Amino acid sequence: MLIRTPRGWELPERQATPEHLVFGRRAALGGTMALGAALVAPRAAAAQSAAAEFPAAVRNLRFSPGRDITGERDATTYNNYYEFGSDKGIHRAAQRLPTRPWTVKVDGLVDRPREYSVDDLLKAMPIEERVYRLRCVEAWSMVVPWTGFPISALLEAVGPQSSAKYLRFETAAMPSVMPGLRQSWYPWPYIEGCTIEEAANELSFLVVGAYGKPLLPQNGAPIRFHQPWKYGFKAGKSLVRISLVAERPKSFWEAIQASEYGFWANVNPEVAHPRWSQASERVLGTGERVPTQIFNGYGEFVAGLYTNLQRERLWA
Numbered sequence: 001m002l003i004r005t006p007r008g009w010e011l012p013e014r015q016a017t018p019e020h021l022v023f024g025r026r027a028a029l030g031g032t033m034a035l036g037a038a039l040v041a042p043r044a045a046a047a048q049s050a051a052a053e054f055p056a057a058v059r060n061l062r063f064s065p066g067r068d069i070t071g072e073r074d075a076t077t078y079n080n081y082y083e084f085g086s087d088k089g090i091h092r093a094a095q096r097l098p099t100r101p102w103t104v105k106v107d108g109l110v111d112r113p114r115e116y117s118v119d120d121l122l123k124a125m126p127i128e129e130r131v132y133r134l135r136c137v138e139a140w141s142m143v144v145p146w147t148g149f150p151i152s153a154l155l156e157a158v159g160p161q162s163s164a165k166y167l168r169f170e171t172a173a174m175p176s177v178m179p180g181l182r183q184s185w186y187p188w189p190y191i192e193g194c195t196i197e198e199a200a201n202e203l204s205f206l207v208v209g210a211y212g213k214p215l216l217p218q219n220g221a222p223i224r225f226h227q228p229w230k231y232g233f234k235a236g237k238s239l240v241r242i243s244l245v246a247e248r249p250k251s252f253w254e255a256i257q258a259s260e261y262g263f264w265a266n267v268n269p270e271v272a273h274p275r276w277s278q279a280s281e282r283v284l285g286t287g288e289r290v291p292t293q294i295f296n297g298y299g300e301f302v303a304g305l306y307t308n309l310q311r312e313r314l315w316a
C-alpha cells in the first residue's frame with residue numbers, strides 16, 4: 001500500500017501549528033524576558049543601523065482597514081515562506097537570508113530596463129505607509145502597516161511597451177540559505193504574476209517595511225509585493241526580478257495544483273476552496289473569526305478591473 005504524506009499546502013489551515021500562540025505564551029512568562037532580551041540584543045543593534053537609512057513614511061489614510069492592526073509579534077512569527085520550510089515557524093531559519101546588497105531587475109517589454117538596488121528604490125520611489133488587510137487562502141488573516149510604494153511608480157520609471165500585458169514576479173532562490181529548495185518536487189523559484197491593469201491599480205504595492213521598520217526576512221525582505229484584494233499567495237516575497245511579458249506567467253502554486261490555486265485568486269467568501277470554506281477567516285492574534293468579504297473588502301477600488309472578465313476563473 002502506498003502511504004502518501006500530505007504536503008504542506010494540502011494541510012487544512014487549522015492543522016498547522018499555531019506557532020504564534022506558543023510565542024505569545026512564552027512572552028507572558030515575565031521571568032524569561034531578561035534572558036530573551038540579552039539573546040536578541042546583537043540582532044536588534046543590526047536592525048537599528050539598517051533602520052537609520054530607512055525612510056520615515058506618512059500613513060496614507062485613504063486605505064483604512066476597518067480592523068485593529070495585528071500585533072507585530074504575530075505578523076512576524078506566523079509566516080508562509082516555503083523556501084525556508086513548509087510550516088508557519090520559519091522566522092528563525094529566515095534570518096540567514098542576506099538582504100544587502102540586493103538588486104531587483106526590471107526587464108522585458110519596457111523602454112528602460114534597469115537593475116535597481118533596493119536602496120536606490122528607497123530613495124527614488126514615493127514611500128508611504130498603508131495599513132492593509134492580508135487574507136491567506138488558508139483562511140487566516142492579519143492587518144499590517146506596510147511601508148512601500150505603488151508599483152505604478154516603478155512602471156512609470158521603466159516605461160512599459162504596448163505589447164506588455166502581464167507582470168511576472170520572480171523571487172529569490174538561494175539554496176545555501178533556503179532549506180526548502182531541497183524539496184525538489186516544488187517548481188522553484190516561486191513565481192507570481194498579474195495583469196498590467198491590475199498592477200496599475202493604486203492598491204498594488206511594493207513593500208519594503210512593516211511596523212515602521214525595514215521588512216524582516218520572514219515577511220519577504222528586502223522587497224515583496226502585495227495586492228490586498230487577492231489571496232496572500234499572490235504576494236511574492238524577496239523579489240529579484242520583475243518582467244513585463246506578453247503571455248500570462250504560470251505561478252508556483254498554479255504549477256503545483258492549478259485546480260486549487262489559479263492565476264486570478266481574488267478573495268471571495270462564496271467560492272470555497274476545494275477542501276475548505278472561504279466564508280470566514282481567523283484573525284491572527286485575536287482568537288476571533290470574522291466573515292470574509294468579497295475582494296477582501298477592496299471592491300470599491302478593484303471590482304471594475306474584472307467587469308469584462310466574467311468568463312475567467314476569477315476567484316481562486
Ligand SMILES: Nc1nc2c(c(=O)[nH]1)N[C@H]1C(S)=C(S)[C@@H](COP(=O)(O)O)O[C@H]1N2
Nearest residue numbers: 079080081082136171190219232233235237
Ligand atoms: N517567495 C515566497 N513568497 C510568498 C510565499 C512563499 O512561500 N514564498 N508564501 C505566500 C503566502 S501563501 C502568503 S499567505 C504570504 C504570507 O506573508 P507573511 O508571511 O508576510 O504573512 O506570502 C506569500 N509569498
Ligand SMILES: [Mo]
Nearest residue numbers: 136137232233
Ligand atoms: Mo497564503
